[in-house]
Amino acid sequence: MKYETVIGLEIHAQLLTKTKLFCRCSTQFGLQPNSQTCPVCLGLPGSLPVINREAVRMAIKLALALQAQINLKSIFSRKNYFYPDLPKGYQITQYKLPVAEGGELLIESEGQARVIHLERLHLEEDAGKSLHEGFPDSVEKTYLDFNRCGVPLIEIVTRPEMRTAGEAVEFVQNLRTLLQYLEICDGNMEEGSLRCDANLSIRPEGSDQPGVKTEVKNINSFRFLARALDYEAKRQMELLERGERIIKETRGWDSASGRTIAQRSKEEAHDYRYFPEPDLPPLVVSEGWIKEIAAGLPELPPAKMERFIREYGLAADEARILVSSRALADYFEALACAAGTPRQAANWIKREVLQFLKENNLEITDFPLQPASLAELIKLVEAREITMTIAKEQIFPEMIKTGKEPRTIIEEKGLKPIAEDNTLLAIINQVIEENPQPVQQYLGGKTQVLGFLLGQVMKATRGQANPEKARLLLQAALDRLAKK
Numbered sequence: 001m002k003y004e005t006v007i008g009l010e011i012h013a014q015l016l017t018k019t020k021l022f023c024r025c026s027t028q029f030g031l032q033p034n035s036q037t038c039p040v041c042l043g044l045p046g047s048l049p050v051i052n053r054e055a056v057r058m059a060i061k062l063a064l065a066l067q068a069q070i071n072l073k074s075i076f077s078r079k080n081y082f083y084p085d086l087p088k089g090y091q092i093t094q095y096k097l098p099v100a101e102g103g104e105l106l107i108e109s110e111g112q113a114r115v116i117h118l119e120r121l122h123l124e125e126d127a128g129k130s131l132h133e134g135f136p137d138s139v140e141k142t143y144l145d146f147n148r149c150g151v152p153l154i155e156i157v158t159r160p161e162m163r164t165a166g167e168a169v170e171f172v173q174n175l176r177t178l179l180q181y182l183e184i185c186d187g188n189m190e191e192g193s194l195r196c197d198a199n200l201s202i203r204p205e206g207s208d209q210p211g212v213k214t215e216v217k218n219i220n221s222f223r224f225l226a227r228a229l230d231y232e233a234k235r236q237m238e239l240l241e242r243g244e245r246i247i248k249e250t251r252g253w254d255s256a257s258g259r260t261i262a263q264r265s266k267e268e269a270h271d272y273r274y275f276p277e278p279d280l281p282p283l284v285v286s287e288g289w290i291k292e293i294a295a296g297l298p299e300l301p302p303a304k305m306e307r308f309i310r311e312y313g314l315a316a317d318e319a320r321i322l323v324s325s326r327a328l329a330d331y332f333e334a335l336a337c338a339a340g341t342p343r344q345a346a347n348w349i350k351r352e353v354l355q356f357l358k359e360n361n362l363e364i365t366d367f368p369l370q371p372a373s374l375a376e377l378i379k380l381v382e383a384r385e386i387t388m389t390i391a392k393e394q395i396f397p398e399m400i401k402t403g404k405e406p407r408t409i410i411e412e413k414g415l416k417p418i419a420e421d422n423t424l425l426a427i428i429n430q431v432i433e434e435n436p437q438p439v440q441q442y443l444g445g446k447t448q449v450l451g452f453l454l455g456q457v458m459k460a461t462r463g464q465a466n467p468e469k470a471r472l473l474l475q476a477a478l479d480r481l482a483k484k
Contacts, residue, residue, distance in 0.1 A: 002205040003240070005233045006213075007168050007198060008160035011175060012153045013185040014126065014193035015058045021125045021152035022049030022092065022280075029191055033145040041125075041150030043088025048279050055152040058184040059099045059123050060285065060293050062154060065178055065300055068103030068121055073284050076123075076277040081267075085128035085144055093124035093155075095274045099283070105178070106302060107170045109163075116171055119157040126151040129192075148192075154184075160199065160210075165229035169222050172196055177301055181326045189220045198229055201246075202236045211236075212246040216260055218253050228253040232260050304329055312342035321350060328364045331371060338375030341382060348378060352396055368400050377406040386410060387467065389458060428474050431456045432481070443482050450475070 020027055023040035039047035063070050077095040103118035131143040156175065162168045176194055179185040187194045196219045201211035216232055219225045236246050250267075251260040299307070301323045308319040308329075322332045332349055336342040353374075357367060377399065381391045391406075398409045431453060432439055438449045450471075457470050 001240075003202045003233075003237050004205045004207075005163055005165075005229075006160045006201045006203065006211065007162040007165075007229060008213075009156075009158045009162070009168060009171060010197040010199070011156045011158075011172060012126075012195045012197075013062075013156065013175075013179055013187075015055050015152040015154060015184055016186060017052055017054045017058070017152055019052060020150035021052050021055055021123070022150055025150065027151050029193075031147060033143075033147060036147040037149065042146060043090075049092065049277075051280065051283065052152060055123060056099070056283065056285065057293060058152075058182075059121065059154050060290060061182050061184055061297065062156075062179070063100035063103065063121050064290070064294050064297060065182055066100075066103035066105060066118060066121070066156075068100040068118060070100045070285070070290055071097060072287065073097070073282050074099045074122075075282050076280045077274045078277050079124075080273045081271075083127070084142065085130045085146070085149075087128065087146060087149060091125060091127060092277055092280070094122035095269075098122035105171060105174055107167060107174055109167050109170075114167075116161050116167075117159045119159055121157075122155050124153050124155060125149070126153050160201075160213075165226040165233075168198060168229055169226050172225060173222060174301075177324060181298055181300060183326075189222075192220065195220065196225055198225065198232075200229060200232050200236070202233060202240070212248050213266075214246070214248065214260075215250045215266060216253055217250060217263070224253055224255050227255075227258060228260060231258065235260065298326070308332075312336060312346070314342070314346055318346050318350065321354075322346065325364065331364050331367070334371035335375055335378075338372050339378040339382075340375075341378065344378050344382065345375075348374065352392060356400065368403065373399060373405060380406055380410075389467070425473055425477070427460050428457055428470070428477050431460055431474075432477060439478070439481070442478055450478075453478075 014027075017027060019025060020041055023038050025036045025038050025041055028036070040049055060070060074094055075097040076092055078090040079093045079095070080090045082089055098120045100121040101119070103121065104115045105118070107114055107116055126148050128144055128146040128149045131145060132138060135141070135143055158171065162171060172194075176185075176187040179194070180187050185193060189195070198216045198219065199213045200216065201213035203209060203211040214232060214236070216228050219228055232251070239246055247262075248266040250263045250265070252263050254261050304323045305316075305319045308314050308322060309316060312319075314322070323329045328349070331353075332345060335349065336345040339345050353364075353367060356362075357364060377391055377395060380386050381388050386395065386406075394413065395406050395409050398404065398413075399406060402409075404412075435453060435456060438452055441449045442453070454467070454471055454474055457474060458467065461470070
């Protein structure tokens with residue numbers, strides 16, 4: 001029997017507020033364990049929560065960007081469960097009336113644009129962190145760090161509309177880009193500021209009856225999300241093929257073994273005994289405030305991509321790369337403006353700049369060259385004052401290493417192009433003399449060796465020859481030999 005996969009996602013994004021959702025404790029990551037706590041986030045008797053206005057503003061910002069329906073009145077509830085890293089014994093979240101409902105996000109599936117719809121967006125506080133490794137007695141004990149308790153989260157819940165692991169990964173990637181554009185979450189999955197739980201079920205192909213779903217937790221990278229979903233879909237299909245029953249449960253992703261592991265039976269809403277938070281009044285926002293937030297929204301990735309294609313003549317794939325982060329898009333626009341040639345600006349970023357960032361595990365915000373400096377290098381190539389080879393292989397690396405401007409490096413290293421035909425012709429004749437076998441192959445009709453000989457000329461000139469001129473002079477010299 002053929003099956004189809006049905007996937008829905010629950011994504012928790014940590015909001016970039018300086019303080020927690022209901023108290024003034026710091027949200028800074030990596031501080032001394034249990035140093036950023038107070039009676040409110042620890043749930044000590046007599047403490048009272050107070051909502052963080054900035055967290056609400058960020059939630060509304062995301063709801064607007066996702067075209068969700070913002071509720072002017074929303075309610076906080078207590079979600080009751082007992083776990084060591086939850087000191088209050090409950091989590092303050094939103095249940096029946098969240099901050100926003102509905103919404104959508106565009107993904108690309110098999111080359112076609114596709115809309116994934118959302119169920120809701122709601123605010124909630126984070127729990128603490130259980131530490132199972134890294135201590136001398138970790139075999140016997142679990143350590144608890146409550147610094148994360150009360151950190152503000154926005155949870156984005158999708159409808160079960162994704163059909164492949166690839167679609168799920170792209171959804172999370174696109175959402176992460178949007179969160180970074182809005183400057184409300186840094187999207188760092190390794191530090192836990194963006195976490196993803198996936199609900200997956202399978203059903204016979206063509207059926208509209210829902211299958212039994214399992215929830216996969218503990219996914220902290222795009223690669224692991226894809227692997228976890230592929231594994232879980234295969235596991236469920238194999239169970240059905242053997243005539244066994246799929247159990248509704250929560251499973252964890254074990255990256256070491258590459259499989260999902262049963263953790264507990266799947267809870268239902270009534271298991272959490274939700275009830276309205278008695279210490280918080282309803283959250284009421286005004287239409288005027290929503291309009292004010294909407295007016296401050298940045299240009300979002302889909303609109304920016306469309307504009308890059310229209311204004312700069314870029315291909316869709318190029319534009320998609322350049323808008324993958326707000327900082328990268330800003331760098332491209334500054335470079336294109338300073339260089340006066342968007343095409344070359346895009347080429348340099350796609351190749352040299354992104355390659356440097358990847359090799360050094362850096363973001364574009366850490367790139368050492370300002371757009372104006374790189375633009376000067378591009379303009380020198382366009383004006384044919386230097387060759388592209390010289391620019392890429394000698395000047396660009398030296399600019400990164402020393403911070404010097406391209407003209408300074410050209411003067412210091414004597415990298416001006418060979419302008420005299422006689423000088424270039426002398427080098428060509430030397431290359432012909434030193435490579436008799438390839439020359440004879442060319443004269444015998446094997447014209448593809450021209451590329452090898454041209455490479456030897458460029459090497460001999462240290463890239464200072466104009467490739468077009470060198471090719472023409474080389475062909476002319478070889479043609480003269482052929483006539484003798």
